[in-house]
Amino acid sequence: MTFNLIALSLIVLGRSQRMFSIPAETMAPRYLFWSSLLWAGILVVMIAQAETIHWLRAPTWVVILAAPIVLFPSHFKEGLRWRYIRCRSDSGAIALLNGVQDSERAQFLAPYTDIVYRVGGQMRARRLDFFAPGYQEWIGRSAADLFGDREAPRACTWHCRVVKTVTAHDGIAARLFGIAPRGENTRAELFVVLDPNGVVRGLARACSTSALLNTVLYLNRAPNTTLTGYVRSYDPALQYTLRCVEDGKLSTGTTRLPATMPRQ
Numbered sequence: 001m002t003f004n005l006i007a008l009s010l011i012v013l014g015r016s017q018r019m020f021s022i023p024a025e026t027m028a029p030r031y032l033f034w035s036s037l038l039w040a041g042i043l044v045v046m047i048a049q050a051e052t053i054h055w056l057r058a059p060t061w062v063v064i065l066a067a068p069i070v071l072f073p074s075h076f077k078e079g080l081r082w083r084y085i086r087c088r089s090d091s092g093a094i095a096l097l098n099g100v101q102d103s104e105r106a107q108f109l110a111p112y113t114d115i116v117y118r119v120g121g122q123m124r125a126r127r128l129d130f131f132a133p134g135y136q137e138w139i140g141r142s143a144a145d146l147f148g149d150r151e152a153p154r155a156c157t158w159h160c161r162v163v164k165t166v167t168a169h170d171g172i173a174a175r176l177f178g179i180a181p182r183g184e185n186t187r188a189e190l191f192v193v194l195d196p197n198g199v200v201r202g203l204a205r206a207c208s209t210s211a212l213l214n215t216v217l218y219l220n221r222a223p224n225t226t227l228t229g230y231v232r233s234y235d236p237a238l239q240y241t242l243r244c245v246e247d248g249k250l251s252t253g254t255t256r257l258p259a260t261m262p263r264q
Contacts, residue, residue: 005038076219083222087207091228094205095166096120097136098230100173102166105228138192138200139232143243146200147250154188156244156253157181158227165234174234176204176257178227178242188244188251193231196239204229204242231257 043064050060088108095105096116106113124131138146160178167173176193191204208225209218231240242255 076217080218080221083209083218087226090205090207092116093130094203094228095230096124097130097203098139098168098173098232099124099136100166100168100175100230100232102164102175102230105175135190135203139202141200143192143194143198143200143250147245147248150249151252152246152249154244154246154251154253156188156191156242156251156255158242158255160227160242160255160257162231162234162236162257166230168230168232171233173202174231176202176227176229176231176242178204178206178229178255180206180208180225180227188246190245191227191229191242192245192250193229193257194241194243201233201240202229202231 046056046060046063050057085108088105092105092108095102096109101113101117103113106116110116123129124136127134158178158180160176162174163177164175165172166175189206189208191206192200193202193204195201204227206225206227209222214220214222229242240257242257243253244251
């Protein structure tokens with residue numbers, strides 16, 4: 001607790017010149033250490049003082065018991081917000097994995113899309129972060145070469161549609177959007193889009209929340225299980241299929257994508 005208090009004081013003093021220009025930035029949350037160690041230390045000090053100061057006992061225990069109840073709405077709101085941001089960020093990441101320039105999704109990663117594309121290209125070249133597993137190198141390769149005869153007896157019955165065309169390295173790509181039907185196994189997060197010849201033409205990613213966690217932590221208000229993906233070199237005349245990838249195996253179940261020409 002002493003470390004936290006000293007660190008907070010030094011940060012505030014170091015930013016004292018900004019008190020006049022931007023007062024709210026002086027103690028902005030991103031500059032402070034509001035760690036659980038600090039709050040636990042304050043509670044320990046209160047309990048220790050209550051042992052010698054009798055009138056402090058009742059207020060101390062009231063604070064300890066009431067704090068979780070009072071703070072729950074704030075934690076719930078922040079948890080729901082960050083869950084939503086996580087799903088949006090995943091949709092931006094899958095766009096970069098597919099090598100497409102989808103400004104609507106790239107803005108979920110950073111407000112300046114040109115920086116997203118430049119840094120994304122550097123990360124791709126160095127195989128950093130979500131490029132490290134090498135999923136982006138699956139595009140253009142045969143599913144038989146990638147997975148062989150490794151299949152998982154999983155259903156893949158998502159309700160998908162093509163919603164928009166975007167720019168890709170090799171021409172036009174189509175953005176997919178899907179919703180999992182009720183009761184569908186949503187443990188798999190990575191999907192591949194195959195053309196009629198069994199060649200991978202795109203990747204998709206699902207964002208799902210456990211039904212138990214959604215009920216207990218988010219009061220059934222977390223984002224629904226959705227899927228975002230892309231089809232490179234999209235041809236509406238072809239019949240594409242969606243299959244999930246789980247533990248290095250391709251699902252036996254497939255989802256046929258409707259052959260439609262999306263909006264530009």
